[in-house]
Amino acid sequence: METVKTVPERNVTVVPEARKKRKWTVDHWLAAAFLTPSVVLVFIFVYGFIGWTGYVSLSNWNSLVPDLSFAGLKNYIYLFHDFRFQADLRNTLVFTVLFIGVVIVLGQLLAILLDQKLRGESIFRNIFFFPMALSFVVTGVVWQWLLNPSTGVNLFLKKFGLDSKWYTDTTILAGFHLGKIEFGVPVAIVAVVIAAVWQMTGFAVAMYLAGLRAIPEEVREAARMDGATELQIYRKIIIPLLRPITVSVIIIMAHISLKIFDLIYAMTGPGANFVTDVPGVYMFETTFRGNYYANGAAIAMIMLLSVAIFIVPYLISSRKGGS
């Protein structure tokens, strides 16, 4: 509030033009007045609670009775020695890489195809975008049915001699031992990635389509004049021009995949041998089933940090770019 007040006052003294400054002051006051309640609420309910979670994660509160005595990094050390949490980190990494990679490639491809000025484009746009309207829980349940080894598409696949286990598969591809876990790509994660991609690709398509439409036709025409083929135009001009959109898509998808909970909880749960477990599910079970509040808070803090690793550089760079 203090800083907000000083700005218009300074303007009153410095700027000589009376009409301009008064209007500006009112707007400024209004903006401040409208924003203050939400700023206060965000500070309490977002940053205050992040702080509280951080505080709990350093305490001994691991039963129904609150115990806020200082435990140092005990909860964090326990986690990184824990088989389940190591598996979670592996799963998150694999899931994030596969999920973002497929969403970007598929999103770009579909957007470029849609951009070919075909008929009934809006119908296709809607078809691709509709899955976004569902909640992850619904997606999870539906895909769980579809990929169930003994029902759904698998009955069809069995006729061709394919006996896929999908999310019940516990094998880990290209595995080598790292810490307590086998490090590699758990096959079961692929099933979850399919469901997540199905849901989120439409969003990437919409983003890329907007990006494609923002590229002026003159650019393409100039390239054609220079004798570039359509393929070259896309490879050398269009796709590089879409890079800022790719960055946005990565940021948005990364924060979804790093804190994903509902899709996994509805679809597979932790999975046998924790092949589809993620920190979100572990946090929920630790805190609310086992009553290990401090351990749960520590998992939550690690999730926050992992998202921050993606978001903070983006915020800094976009701030620099803006000013």
Next chain:
Amino acid sequence: MKKKGLWLSLALVFGLTLSGCNSDSASNNTNKEDQGGSKGHEKLEIFSWWTGAGEEDGLKALLKLFQEKYPDIPVENAAVAGGAGTNAKAVLASRMQGNDPPATFQVHGGAELNEGWVAAGKMEPLNDLYEKEGWMDKFPKSLIDMVSKDGKIYSVPVNIHRGNVLWYNKKIFAENGLQPPKTFDEFFQVAEKLKAKGITPLALGDKEPWTATHLFETVLLGTLGTEDYKKLWTGELSFDDPKVKEAVNTFKKMLNYVNEDHSSRNWQDAAQLVGKGEAAMNIMGDWVKGYFVNDLKLKVNEDFGYVPTPNTEGKFMVITDTFGLPKGVKNPDDVKKFLSVLGSVEGQDTFNPLKGSIPARIDADVSKYDEYGKQTIEDFKTAELAPSLAHGSAAPEGFVTKVNQAVNIFVTQKDTKTFIDTLVSASSELKK
């Protein structure tokens, strides 16, 4: 003018926000006062995880009975869905931590009640209610012990479930000329024969790992016997005892005979395999009977049969749902009225035949129960009682969570040593 309009709208928004906050709390208060003043009763919130078929019918019948007796007390059924209370326990924990307890809530008798809520100082003792209702000799003493700590009784049992039941498909057994197994040796012989014929011998659905823990605890009980099994939870017997190792190896051997897609199924899906004749046996508590009869419309002793799990003849893995009185509720007298209906013969006989469980009272009307219920009521009178680990009666929630994790890893890795090491290190939770 424009400026004035802006300021006006601003004032309006602010005013609305403030009045919004105010009216919210104010209306709540007045509501409560209204109810307190005119009706004399606050809403009675009954918290449970009974949302499945059978159990939900039982609960609704019980609430109806209560409404008939006390029509002036408004009741709210605050059930939260999720098998074995997976989600309800989380909701309950956050409400209790936030000092917003429901009027009464479902809690398993044993460690879940005593080491959890009672130890945390969140429950009121109910000795006066027991004396007033004359319940001390109407409930079995071993059951009252399960809901007591330091001589104080903290909840009222509404039912008893048996955990150690092996359900089998009668048709499959008859067609293959097999007898239901009574010992582990017989189990493996039967399983081997079934496997040779291409039938899944044992149905398991451990999407939620407690079902695998449930299977493991019946093996523990069958291998160790009731006395030693109980000693595990008091720390008198260590988890690296050779007998525990034997049980783990038997459990491991059993896992060779389960359906391949077990990790994508829940307990209903697993029971369904037996009900539909796709698998021969299922080890699960007797809520499976409710599921078979109510959902799959199968007939007791015609479509499916039941025996105690291997080596547990004469032993009874007891799971009891109870309701207590949390500290800090505004209407303790109404809650006690509900508890007295819950603990009455009428209440128990209204609820249990629908839920598929047996009454906790010894003087209930046996004729109201089906063939399975009658036999279980008889068994309960003579059997040695053992508390269930998977359902929170034997050990605190924290320990159960760790065991569930260890079992989840074991089911895939089948590494006996790691499993036992984890159990040993988790057992430090028991001595809290």
